[in-house]
Amino acid sequence: MTKPIIAIPADIRVLDGATWHAAQQQYIQAASNVAGLMVMIVPAMGDAYDLDAILDRVDGVLVSGSASNVHPSLYGKEATEADGPFDPARDATSLPLIRRAIDRAIPLLAICRGIQELNVALGGSLASEIQEQPGIWDHRKPTTPERDAMYVIRQSVFVKEGSCIARYIGPGEVQVNSLHRQAIATTAPRLQVEATAEDGTIEAVSVIDAKAFAVGVQWHPEYWAETDLPSRRLFEAFGDAVRDYAAGKAAATRAPLKQSAL
Numbered sequence: 657m658t659k660p661i662i663a664i665p666a667d668i669r670v671l672d673g674a675t676w677h678a679a680q681q682q683y684i685q686a687a688s689n690v691a692g693l694m695v696m697i698v699p700a701m702g703d704a705y706d707l708d709a710i711l712d713r714v715d716g717v718l719v720s721g722s723a724s725n726v727h728p729s730l731y732g733k734e735a736t737e738a739d740g741p742f743d744p745a746r747d748a749t750s751l752p753l754i755r756r757a758i759d760r761a762i763p764l765l766a767i768c769r770g771i772q773e774l775n776v777a778l779g780g781s782l783a784s785e786i787q788e789q790p791g792i793w794d795h796r797k798p799t800t801p802e803r804d805a806m807y808v809i810r811q812s813v814f815v816k817e818g819s820c821i822a823r824y825i826g827p828g829e830v831q832v833n834s835l836h837r838q839a840i841a842t843t844a845p846r847l848q849v850e851a852t853a854e855d856g857t858i859e860a861v862s863v864i865d866a867k868a869f870a871v872g873v874q875w876h877p878e879y880w881a882e883t884d885l886p887s888r889r890l891f892e893a894f895g896d897a898v899r900d901y902a903a904g905k906a907a908a909t910r911a912p913l914k915q916s917a918l
């Protein structure tokens with residue numbers, strides 16, 4: 657059987673003076689090698705593209721991390737320069753894509769910037785420069801050019817008993833990496849908190865009334881998905897949910913054909 661396809665909304669990047677619609681290799685590799693999926697990068701074209709037509713052709717959505725921040729105007733805050741860098745074209749694509757995927761019961765995995773987009777898409781807000789708040793740790797990307805060192809597993813999160821992700825990675829303490837300076841401030845009404853860090857930072861959420869896998873994590877399971885068990889299990893769970901969705905869609909397409917053949 658052909659592997660199901662998932663959509664990854666692109667970042668806008670400028671390389672050598674040209675504008676690119678880009679997605680990082682680490683997400684594509686984890687989705688392909690661990691979840692067993694194929695990836696389609698969705699250009700950051702906002703409402704110039706019919707996002708439902710794109711969702712008709714895929715079986716899941718993976719919203720990746722990125723150095724840019726969701727524009728504060730999208731959660732009712734005035735932007736300062738310190739809130740940047742921004743990527744309004746990605747916001748204009750990923751936020752409606754997230755909302756439509758949830759409405760259509762299409763599996764969704766949202767990572768780092770992705771969990772922040774999921775929260776804003778559903779009406780929540782973000783806090784910036786969280787390391788400056790009293791009692792909050794420094795969750796920022798380690799300063800090193802070495803990618804393995806940037807993404808090193810160095811922080812505990814506590815997964816809630818009975819949460820959605822506890823089914824895959826167990827409840828209790830899990831070791832993760834951390835590369836962010838923003839975090840969820842007000843949790844969107846449709847989200848439940850699945851895991852927190854010891855300093856109270858929200859580390860994972862799920863959509864309460866979702867009809868499919870709809871999970872966001874503040875850490876980066878994609879980076880170590882081939883070698884770290886909790887990271888692998890999250891990607892495998894997403895892959896299974898995507899395959900279930902694809903199988904359901906294929907069965908629904910076959911059913912009317914069978915009837916008309918009678």
Ligand SMILES: N[C@@H](CCC(=O)NCCCC(=O)O)C(=O)O
Nearest residue numbers: 721722723725768769836837838
């Ligand atoms: N706005 C966010 C971004 C967090 C995030 O997705 N980090 C990944 C960084 C990857 C990179 O730098 O390439 C925040 O800082 O909280």
